[in-house]
Amino acid sequence: MKAIAYQQFGTTEVLQMLEQPKPAITSDQVLVKIKAFSINPMDWKIRKGEMKLMSGSRFPKNTGADFAGIIEKTGSSATGHSVGDKVFGVVKNLMKEGASAEYVAVPASLIWKKPEALSFAQAASLPVVGTAAVTAVEKMGKVNPESRILINGATGGFGMILLQLLKQRGAHITAVTSTKGAEYAKKWEAAEVIDYTKGHMLSQKNTYDIVVDLSGKMGYTTAKKMMKPKSIFINPTPQPVEIPLALLANLFTSKKHIVLLSNSESRYTEVLLDAVSKGLDIVINTVFPFTQFREAYQYAEQGGYVGKVVMEISDNA
Template structure:
């Protein structure tokens, strides 16, 4: 089978498509024939060597976090799925491995693919959808009549964060590039700011929640946008940031929180139900596996609305 691996940290040139044996499964695992895998910013932070504390430095390393596919085989202890089931799921966010024609997973790593979604759409949902759920419902506890600022509101997480914040009754201000203005409005944002025309730092409004998904708005800058008891959430974990947020939250009413995604089967099931209802899933572009370097190179340049996906068929 074909699989994406790399043997050193670097840019997209280190990514190779190699031939490997189809993995054998244990009694509590399933063999998935992968149909699609989504691209996430965390991917290039890992293969670029920025996350070695979490990912480790042992090679070769694999790539790809969230995926969709079809159950090919089940272990004797698997009870929730059978061969032929269409599923979606995600692997360890710092180790990856989904970019392969076949993968071995636990049944807690997957959920049924929503019947109304294509495999490409389903692959774009798990990691960014779970991230948005965790931010909106757990980290920020967004509720009715709160003012929420989402910086980077039409990226992978942002598309879902806007919709979920609106479902919780918040007033949402979305900060996007020019390409994302229409999508932010379609997603339900009450106010849309094109950052190429107006700086977020010059806004004359205070917010209960500030969510930075672009990694370009620092907590120091965000403080001037926050109400006295507001919460700031960012998505770029690092040892320095984690320690800094811990110290800040002891002494300051303005809280700083950093997302470290905690995948759960319950979260995947919740996403599946939301997608079967009315959750919008926005695809930017799809690529064949043979174009993996180009796919990641284009995604890393940014200014993308929604998610890019690699198709393995």
């Protein structure tokens, strides 16, 4: 089968289309013929060597974590799924495995039936950012109409899901986004929208119960200026050194720095599927064919777009 992989850390130039063996499955796994997989920031953080302490340095490495496709084979103990089912899911170890291939073998517990309302591209966009968004909401504790929440980077893949989940809970949201993203933030019912190309969020002189930095550019030091005396800052893109430092600093301040680490679990996916049934809007910014993998990753890494970037695999890839 064809797969996107790389033999060394580096830019998109190290990405290659390789021939790899079609994966064999164990008794608890299913073999999925992939129709689409999404691109996430973790993909290039691993590829650039920023996560090598966790990913290791053994090559080749595949890229991609979440996907959607059709089950081609099931293991003897992989119950609840059948050959021909349309599903979406995520690889077990984001640091060691990859979904950027024509086939993937995954535990049956990490796939779910694709809602009919979603395309393969939309379903492939859910697991990683969706799980992170549900985890973020969980970390926030009780959220209600009195909750004042600022989301910096509110219309990217993660922000798109988070904003809508919070609105389903009635939160008062200030969305920081680009000019292109402003119309989507309004569509998703953000109470206030700040176009970062026209003004800085600090100029608003407002304070918040929760500040979420999805851009990775704000930082806790800046966030503290906008936080209420008892509040939290959620950081889903920490530098490795920030994890222990945040734990230590939280002992001495009521403005808590929460490093967000998430794992795909069925309970999180059930929340997402419920949100989909209530009209969760999943915007696909651009779909690239499998053969244009370098262009796809180059585009995704530039950022500044609304929604998700996805690659699709045709039957004659």
